[in-house]
Amino acid sequence: MPKKKVTAAQLRKLDRQLVELLNERAAAAIANGELADARGETAVEQSASAVADPAVLQFAVDNNDGPLSAGAIQAVFRELLSGIRSANQPIRVAYLGPAYTYSHLAAIARFGQSAELVAVATIASVFDEVEQGHAQFGVAPIENSTDGRVADSLERLARMNGAPGSAEAAPPHVQICGEVPLRIHHCLLGRGARSEIRRVCSKPQALSQCRNWLAAHLPGVKVEPASSTAEAASLAAAEPDTAAIGAEQAATNHGLSVLARNIEDNSENVTRFAIIGTHASDRTGKDKTSLVFEAPHEPGALADAMAIFKRHRLNLTWIESFPIPGARGRYLFFLEFQGHPAELRVKRAIASLRKKALRLSLLGSYAEADMVG
Known part of the structure; x- marks a missing residue:
């Protein structure tokens, strides 16, 4: 690690070396058959765990001496693996949209942004995309530590594989093959100053998870539900006196400022997402x-x-x-x-x-x- 200031030319040299090493790693993975098992099935055909190999991510973290954080190293290697898989065979993943909702962030966390991440309008559509073969994987929320179960997901899980109560059985190969426990950090997003806010919008679950903060910091402000955190961000972008509750990433996507961070009432607010696919995961x-x-x-x-x-x-x-x-x-x-x-x-x-x-x-x-x- 450099101990003194380096020149711009030296930085560019390091950047070129990084690009060369990343491509060398990708070529080695393809040449060694890292993307296929003994039957010749690709990582897409195996399981969600093969897409973002936990062992590779952990090895990278274990060999990290800083100054980058473990999270930053994981993010770099997750995107590297995502890019390698996509170079070999594109992966299509359905998630409950629109973009920059928490379902989208969960999909990115598991599959990386090199995968083809497809937003759909309902949880039922996530399952439909996988069952009908339009996507290899789906990402659906199943429970939240504050609000409990996600009924729409449980209803579809009950129909999988001819489960009890299913009126019409789904193809027998559809199953849960992974999970993403995502820590939910809500932010107050808007265009104007916090003192100018007259209305706060978000999906009902997000409003519920921040109700004590809203009562303490924005008393008297009108609270209105939206279909998603992304829709709420769009409303906030259009009206200066409207704020949204959503992920920090949504602020960048909609040109908003972060007026307050981590406004969730429960600091351990976690939503667990199920990864559904058509192949079983290997025993780990x-x-x-x-x-x-x-x-x-x-x-x-x-x-x-x-x-x-x-x-x-x-x-x-x-x-x-x-x-x-x-x-x-x-x-x-x-x-x-x-x-x-x-x-x-x-x-x-x-x-x-x-x-x-x-x-x-x-x-x-x-x-x-x-x-x-």
Whole structure:
């Protein structure tokens, strides 16, 4: 690392060397078959974990001596891997749009900006794009630490693979193959001064997650819901007395100023996104498995089902109940636990639960992901 000031010519030389090394790394990956498995399948055909290899990102961080942060190093290598994959075979990823929503940021965090990131209008459309083969992957929110479950996503997950309560089964290969736990940092965005704000817009969830801050710092200001944080940013860009709540990246995209940062009431505000695809993820040793089942409507049925996981020493990381449409009093139960179906105790637990459940469907297994943001 240079210990004294360098000239502009020396900086340009370093830049050229960086470009040469990046291209050399990409060429080596392609030549060594790093993008394909033994069957000749490309990374796109394998799993979401192959797109942004956690081992590569961790190796880069472990060998970082600064001054760049671990996050900056991860971002550089994530985009490098994204570029390598796209050079070999483009990856199409559907997400709940428009651009610079948190779903978009989650897609970037997982797949990089070299992937073809396609905004769609609804969560249902994210699933449709993957099920119909128009996109290799989809990114859909499933839960938020403040507002809880995302019902639209659970409804579609319940239909995957002929799961309980599905009126029409999706193609049997669609499954959850990854996750992105994204830390949500809300910002107040606008054109004018904070003292001039008369209206604050955002999607209902964002407004809910900032309600205490708004009451304390902008009392009396009108609060109005918008269809998305991106739409709210567009409204703020058009009207000086209107502010939006959204991601800091949205400010740059819409020409707004950041009037206040981190205004979420819960500093641990996290939204977890599911990555859906058509191929299973490989076992990593640090995996989670999701399933959905219906228990008999009788005393102790759910308790008996939960006891299975205790008996097999499997840690539950998520449980959610969901009413079956058109079937009053009947519920689906979404479960996620640490482990992979390749493990004997997981196989035995699933087999035991299948005997007790009216219906059961595995939704997918995937590597447990670190927090982003």
